[in-house]
Structures are given as structure tokens and as C-alpha cells.
Amino acid sequence: MPELVKVAMADLKVARDPAVLITIGLGSCIGIALYDPVVKVGGLAHIMLPTSKRTTGDNGSNPMKYADTGIEMTLRKMITMSAVKRRITAKIAGGAHMFSCAKETSSFLKIGENNAAAVKEKLTQEGIKLLSSDTGKDYGRTVELHTKDGSYVIKTIAKGSKVI
Numbered sequence: 608m609p610e611l612v613k614v615a616m617a618d619l620k621v622a623r624d625p626a627v628l629i630t631i632g633l634g635s636c637i638g639i640a641l642y643d644p645v646v647k648v649g650g651l652a653h654i655m656l657p658t659s660k661r662t663t664g665d666n667g668s669n670p671m672k673y674a675d676t677g678i679e680m681t682l683r684k685m686i687t688m689s690a691v692k693r694r695i696t697a698k699i700a701g702g703a704h705m706f707s708c709a710k711e712t713s714s715f716l717k718i719g720e721n722n723a724a725a726v727k728e729k730l731t732q733e734g735i736k737l738l739s740s741d742t743g744k745d746y747g748r749t750v751e752l753h754t755k756d757g758s759y760v761i762k763t764i765a766k767g768s769k770v771i
Contacts (some may be wrong), residue, residue: 609755612651614638615670619652621684624754631749633701635719637742638750639727640698641681641735642757643690644665649754657725667768674725678733698759698771699726700750702742715719715727719743739771 609625616636620628626645630638641650642709652671659673665766670676696701702723723742730737741748741761751760761769 609753614651614653615771616653617655617669619650619671619677619681619684621648622649622754623648626754628752628754629750633748633750634703634705635651635674635701635722637699637701637719637722638748639674639678639681639692640700640750640752640757640759641678641685641695641696642752642754643694644757645691645694646689646698647707647755648685648688648690648753650685651750652677652681653724654678654722657721662765674722675729676701678735680724682753683737685698692734695735696757697730697737698739698752698757699723699737700741700748700759700761702726703747704743704745705747718746741769741771 609627612620612628614620614630628651649736654677655672665690671753702719749762
């Protein structure tokens with residue numbers, strides 16, 4: 608039976624097979640699954656915001672909250688568990704439009720869309736191939752990363768479940 612590893616909001620976890628990493632309540636947040644298929648090490652980050660390099664507000668005190676620093680930390684932790692960066696691939700989910708006003712107003716309110724764009728940009732910068740994504744729309748998601756095979760299960764109330 609695989610170990611169930613819960614990932615909280617603004618958190619990340621890394622595990623080796625047999626394990627299932629799970630995070631719940633992805634609205635505008637993004638669940639970033641990273642996986643090395645050779646050593647069967649997976650990492651799951653639950654990020655809330657696009658970048659730690661903001662000039663106002665939060666001082667970046669929790670690096671796991673942001674796409675840029677969260678991805679970097681997940682990669683570092685995976686590498687300490689024998690993952691090799693060139694083999695690591697990514698799958699992402701979340702980034703929903705949780706507020707109807709966010710669909711038509713300033714980019715500041717399009718948090719989910721901004722999160723998805725920042726995650727994709729950071730993955731490209733790191734040389735990590737994005738295999739699949741399920742982002743946007745107007746509903747929340749719960750995700751599971753299975754370390755035995757890298758499958759990423761996305762569960763929703765209205766749309767059911769799917770594997771990417």
C-alpha cells in the first residue's frame with residue numbers, strides 16, 4: 608500500500624515510490640507535479656502566487672508559496688533523492704478563475720491565469736518538459752501524483768476525475 612503524503616497550501620513534498628502525493632483545494636493555485644521515471648521520485652508543490660519578486664505586500668517569507676521559488680525548491684529536494692534534472696518532467700493543474708469579475712477585468716485579478724503562465728515560464732527556464740496540463744476554467748481541483756508511474760489524477764466535483 609503506498610504512503611499517502613499530504614501537501615498543504617504553500618507547501619511542497621517529495622517522495623519515492625511507493626507513495627501518493629495529494630493536495631486539495633486548488634482554485635487559482637497550481638499543483639505542480641515533477642517526476643523522474645527512472646528513480647520513481649516525485650515532487651508536488653501547491654503554489655499560490657506567480658513570483659516571489661513582488662515590490663509590495665508579502666515579503667516572500669515562504670518560498671513555497673510562489674511558482675519561481677517553489678519549483679526551484681522542489682527540484683533541489685528531488686535531486687537530493689537521486690533524481691536527475693534532465694529526466695524530470697512536469698504536469699500541472701489548477702489556475703482556475705474563481706471570481707467571475709476576474710474573467711473580464713485587470714490582469715491583477717487573473718491570479719489563476721497569471722500563476723499558470725508563471726509556472727510554464729519557470730519550467731521552460733529550468734529545462735523541464737511540461738507533459739500535460741489542466742488549467743483555467745471556473746472550478747477547483749484536487750490532485751494526486753502517483754510515484755509508481757508518474758500518473759497525475761485530477762478530481763473535481765462537477766467534472767469527475769481524469770488522469771493526465
